[in-house]
Amino acid sequence: MSKYRKELNFAVELVRKATEITEWFRKKGFKSYLKSDQTPVTLADFASQIYIISQIQYYFPNDEIIAEEENNDLIDIKAENLISKCFKNLNIEELRNLKENLSFRGKPSKRQWTIDPIDGTIGYQKGLSYAVGVGFMLNSIPETCAIAVPNYKNKSLAIFTAEKGKRSQVSYDNEGFKPIKVSQNEDIHNSCLCHSLHYDKPWILNFARKIGIKKFIQIDSMAKFCMVADGSAELFIKPLDVDHSFTWDFMPGDLIVREAGGDVSDLMGERLKFKTEKCIWTAPGIIASNGILHKKILELYKNNL
């Protein structure tokens, strides 16, 4: 039994229930807001994060939380009532202060949870792909995580997990977990590249085409990491800028790809570091791969600079 199996099982239940919340709002309708950095957020993002934080606060009261949403001023009385209604419908215990829960981060601790309550909010708004990601780190080292992806490859729900030094697994539609493995394809020309639907930069496709990649999957959210981890794609390249490189976006996907046998680094070959809410990297993008192709792609990238 691994050291953090309890945290792993807990993370699985968090992302599973959180997608019940996000899907509830998808059916009932959700209000959208624009954050100060001009990225969108919906009432479902808030509800999902409030639920996840309330559970961590209850079961692991001494742990620290690194979570995406912080502006609880956007939640008015009408929004609070709707979130309460959702929780009641889903048999979630009533919470006394929703807004306080959203911004609760705990005390500084070597035990840290990362929360992305909805990754790929634009995809969620449009009825496309999105994910809910929860990670657990000890002393800034990723230990375990869970990513839930509704509507993944004709399944209504896929939950991906990883444990450091163990393996990555997937469960479809609440069935048992099975190990996943990256693709063993060594041929760049026959490889498939995942890239972002709403946050892409032209250089990603230009570079990919130049090195001979012909197959592409364009979707939102950290589901792209899952596609590399389960062998659906060999590569995922993501442009990064300093203002938008958050630990909650990359920690779960980084662990899932690596424990499935793949590799993740920035485009200079440095591993991502997750010290605080911002993750540390040195290049204008990151790459997740099946491992076999990793070095070759980094070389090609440097030669094409």
Ligand SMILES: [Mg+2]
């Ligand atoms: Mg998000």
